[in-house]
Amino acid sequence: MNDPVAMSRPKKGAAGLTGSWRTFRPVVDREACNACGLCAMYCPDGCINEDHEIDLDYCKGCGICAQECPKKAIKMEREER
Amino acid sequence: MLTVATGNKAVAAAVKAAKPAVVAAYPITPQTEIVEQIAEYVTAGEMDARYIPVESEHSAMTACIGASITGVRSFTATSSHGLLYMHEMLHWAAGARLPIVMANVNRALGPGWNVWAEHTDAFSQRDTGWIQLFVSTVQEAYDTTLMAFRIAENTGILLPVMVNLDGFVLSHIMQSLETVEIGDYIPPMVLPHRIDTGNPAGYGTLTGPGDHFKFRWEIEKAMRNSPAVIADAEEEFAMRFGRKYGPVDEYLCDDADVLIVSMGTLGKEAEVAVDNLRKEGIKAGSLRIRWFRPFPELDISDRDLVVLDRGYSFGFGGVLTDSIKSRYRDSSLFSVVAGLGGQEVTYDDIAEFVRNRRMGEEYWFGVDA
Amino acid sequence: MAEIPKEEYLEKCTTACAGCTSSLTLRYVLKAAGPDTVLVVPACCTSILQGIYPNTSFSVPVYNIAFAAAAACASGMSEAFASMGKKTNVIVYAGDGGTIDIGIQALSGALERGTDFLYICYDNEAYGNTGMQRSGATPMGARTTTTPGGKTDAKKDLDRIVAAHNIPYQATATPAYPKDLYEKVKTALATPGPSFIHILAPCPPGWRIASDMSVTVGKLAVKTGSWVLWERKYGELRISSPSKSAMKKRAPLREYLSVQGRFKGISDSAVNELEQAIEKNIAQLAKEEAGEC
Amino acid sequence: MFEIRIHSRGGQGGVTAARLLAMAAFLDKKHATAAPFYGAERRGAPVTSFVRIDSEPIKIYSQIRSPNLIVVLDASIMDTVDVLQGIQKAGTVLINSPHPVDLPGVKVLTIDLTGIALAVDLVVSGSPILNTPVLGALARMGVISRESAEAAIRDMFSDERNVKAAEAAYKELVL
Incomplete structure (x- = not known):
């Protein structure tokens, strides 16, 4: 540690794997999806990429994607751990 | 150049010479003349600084913090309630290791309203991590303000520095002043942890107990390095400009049986008392403390001490007395609380304290029988 | 409208609550601002959600500062960057407590001095970071931990306080309408001098809503007229299109209130007062837009 | 050491007079200090200022107790303030x-x-x-030199009427 003060450096997963916070996981129904992108737009944590793949390491399972999906193509399913 | 100036104008002249990029300040008696003078320098184009006329002292210190973390030199001045209003940010500045320089014109605190000299304002900031220097003449105010930038910005220190001068007694007195061409006495400021959008970092993010502890220790390590750095700044100053300063200002101490220990302008008044006492055959000396934090090593063994305190810790004792007692437990000491709220303390009064000293006791001048 | 950049400046992942609309807001603020940006953050949820030293989930510099101090810190920073000839964006990102209550003095000072910066207040209408105590931004009738019976005072009108400073750019937004938000941040940063954006940020735990409802509730705030989106550039007010549409046929306020646990048991008189405040606000904004005041 | 106490009202320039006097003494190659005793600056309120002039450096900050010279810039002050307090036996009062x-x-x-x-x-x-103008009178009294009085005034003020007034006072004062 050479910094004279606490300087935090950017790091993916700075707060650990927040995917473990989930009770429900989003599951995308590719058939129903029309790739409008609203799920990615509204994801608070930016966990959904352009191909509408969800990064489950970090997805907290808030369910906004499912709620905002106009095609109801995302279902929140109970985590089985 | 030799001229005459008030303590306030001397500080402003030194700040001008130090070329800060940002000055943020709020007026308060008896400091106001400093920031008015700086505003004039800036308006007249004699100083290439951004003057931020903030709406409070809390914001003055915060704006200096915001400026300093980008890596530029910053300055502010305040006094009394202004200093206490920024107290939170004083901790922040030191904790963030920002070499901000501040002049504090020592003044009492209300109630009742009192604009005159007292050291309680600075003493209340004792544990903030600021280096605190106390001066006694217009010349010393100028010289020490210049040194303050060099000390604060030393990469082994990176702590803010407060230059204290007594309200009115020194801030408004006119004395001769020799200004200097500072050349490279204050090297360009290099802040290793300055904000860099090319190499982003989170400053002051949540820091756990173990790490927080480490950074507090870093502050103390810097404080422990500071005596050598301050001494170096003083020696270099003496070499370049011919005026010598040290952690204490000693006057006829070597053969003294009794030392008057004081801070600020009382230290000069005490020298007159020493002269008069010596005429009576009392071997007195004056020891004026210039560095309050870091607190200096004192050569006081086997002498009676008469400590003049211009600030008090209620329920405990005089603040200077406290510092000396805790460092030198065996000291034989007469604690005089005097000069609060600008109470007049003359060289005759000081001589009387020495003549009538009661070792081990405390005496409130003008109140005690 | 320019395409919203794909770059993300929040690393996965923050410690924000699931469904946090402040995180959502920050994504778009930083997309609009780009990498040459410094965020100044006073005590608020964002102080904590960056993560713990030595790591941070933010990939722009963040300067965390004391609660009352954000705008003053930005003042110093902005002037310092200007003195070096740098164009770096200085953005304060502060909660409602740090803006409307303890930080309002520093904010007012910085606005009055013409500081070149953007101040964003993300407003979740209570002290979220300390567990939802009332703030000056808490609306009437809302239950918080310090107004267990529902707040009896009205929400402080921050926007009209800020407006009184006659700054070059001022707007309201909510991340339920991210494109609107993104555009407003872009405009604010392109406007020299002080800019201010007030963002309604629904808070799942604080508002007692399910985490998947925060965007929906944000939309409802706009549709009911409870939150009106507008921007004012150099004194010219324009009501933004989501609110324009909403005003044609406004949804009843009860739709917004009934989905939030914090308004459970709200009295009819409080609802009435909220409705009257909405009518008055909309009427004033409409008049201003029409140039009638 | 020569000690001067100046009595005036806020706004009359007693503090500035003290500073000008110290400046002039400094130009005479002497050591000088000028110190006002005042708090909040209020127009009309009585103000006292102190000037010390000596061939040696001056270490005393406390107020002047027994002045050699007392200057009263506003005679009406004598109704409320004992301007003669502590004056030395051979002291002078300029009113x-x-x-x-x-x-x-x-x-x-x-x-x-x-x-x-x-x-x-x-x-x-x-x-x-x-x-x-009072500097002219003080120069006539020999407290400072005439040249230094003029130079001190010029150092602080650009308006020539100040020098003119001082010259007039120099000529008018009857010792």
């Missing part, structure tokens, strides 16, 4: 007054500084300026 003033036991000089200021139109915000 701004158009009329002779008799004070028992001390040497009194009077000069109409207000009249001098008005005569050269040295008036700011409706108040005649007294701090520069």
Whole structure:
């Protein structure tokens, strides 16, 4: 540690794997999806990429994607751990 | 150049010479003349600084913090309630290791309203991590303000520095002043942890107990390095400009049986008392403390001490007395609380304290029988 | 409208609550601002959600500062960057407590001095970071931990306080309408001098809503007229299109209130007062837009 | 050490007079300090300033107790303030007054500084300026040199009427 003060450096997963916070996981129904992108737009944590793949390491399972999906193509399913 | 100036104008002249990029300040008696003078320098184009006329002292210190973390030199001045209003940010500045320089014109605190000299304002900031220097003449105010930038910005220190001068007694007195061409006495400021959008970092993010502890220790390590750095700044100053300063200002101490220990302008008044006492055959000396934090090593063994305190810790004792007692437990000491709220303390009064000293006791001048 | 950049400046992942609309807001603020940006953050949820030293989930510099101090810190920073000839964006990102209550003095000072910066207040209408105590931004009738019976005072009108400073750019937004938000941040940063954006940020735990409802509730705030989106550039007010549409046929306020646990048991008189405040606000904004005041 | 106490009212320039005097003494190659005793600056309130002049450096900060010279810029102050307090036996009092003033036991000089200021139109915000003319009188008394008085005034003020007024006072004072 050479910094004279606490300087935090950017790091993916700075707060650990927040995917473990989930009770429900989003599951995308590719058939129903029309790739409008609203799920990615509204994801608070930016966990959904352009191909509408969800990064489950970090997805907290808030369910906004499912709620905002106009095609109801995302279902929140109970985590089985 | 030799001229005459008030303590306030001397500080402003030194700040001008130090070329800060940002000055943020709020007026308060008896400091106001400093920031008015700086505003004039800036308006007249004699100083290439951004003057931020903030709406409070809390914001003055915060704006200096915001400026300093980008890596530029910053300055502010305040006094009394202004200093206490920024107290939170004083901790922040030191904790963030920002070499901000501040002049504090020592003044009492209300109630009742009192604009005159007292050291309680600075003493209340004792544990903030600021280096605190106390001066006694217009010349010393100028010289020490210049040194303050060099000390604060030393990469082994990176702590803010407060230059204290007594309200009115020194801030408004006119004395001769020799200004200097500072050349490279204050090297360009290099802040290793300055904000860099090319190499982003989170400053002051949540820091756990173990790490927080480490950074507090870093502050103390810097404080422990500071005596050598301050001494170096003083020696270099003496070499370049011919005026010598040290952690204490000693006057006829070597053969003294009794030392008057004081801070600020009382230290000069005490020298007159020493002269008069010596005429009576009392071997007195004056020891004026210039560095309050870091607190200096004192050569006081086997002498009676008469400590003049211009600030008090209620329920405990005089603040200077406290510092000396805790460092030198065996000291034989007469604690005089005097000069609060600008109470007049003359060289005759000081001589009387020495003549009538009661070792081990405390005496409130003008109140005690 | 320019395409919203794909770059993300929040690393996965923050410690924000699931469904946090402040995180959502920050994504778009930083997309609009780009990498040459410094965020100044006073005590608020964002102080904590960056993560713990030595790591941070933010990939722009963040300067965390004391609660009352954000705008003053930005003042110093902005002037310092200007003195070096740098164009770096200085953005304060502060909660409602740090803006409307303890930080309002520093904010007012910085606005009055013409500081070149953007101040964003993300407003979740209570002290979220300390567990939802009332703030000056808490609306009437809302239950918080310090107004267990529902707040009896009205929400402080921050926007009209800020407006009184006659700054070059001022707007309201909510991340339920991210494109609107993104555009407003872009405009604010392109406007020299002080800019201010007030963002309604629904808070799942604080508002007692399910985490998947925060965007929906944000939309409802706009549709009911409870939150009106507008921007004012150099004194010219324009009501933004989501609110324009909403005003044609406004949804009843009860739709917004009934989905939030914090308004459970709200009295009819409080609802009435909220409705009257909405009518008055909309009427004033409409008049201003029409140039009638 | 020569010690001077100046009595004035806030706004009359007593503090500036003290500073000018110290500056002039400094130009005479002497050591000097000038210190006001005041708190909140209020127009009209009595103000006391102190000047010390010596061939040696001056370490004393406390107020002057037994002045060699007392300057009264506003004679009406004598109704409320004991201006003679502590004056040395051989001390002198210089009073701004158009009329002779008799004070028992001390040497009194009077000069109409207000009249001098008005005569050269040295008036700011409706108040005649007294701090520069008084320097002329003090130069005549030998406290400072005439050249230094003029130089000190020029150092602080660009308006030539100040020098003119000081010159007039120099000539008018009867020792």
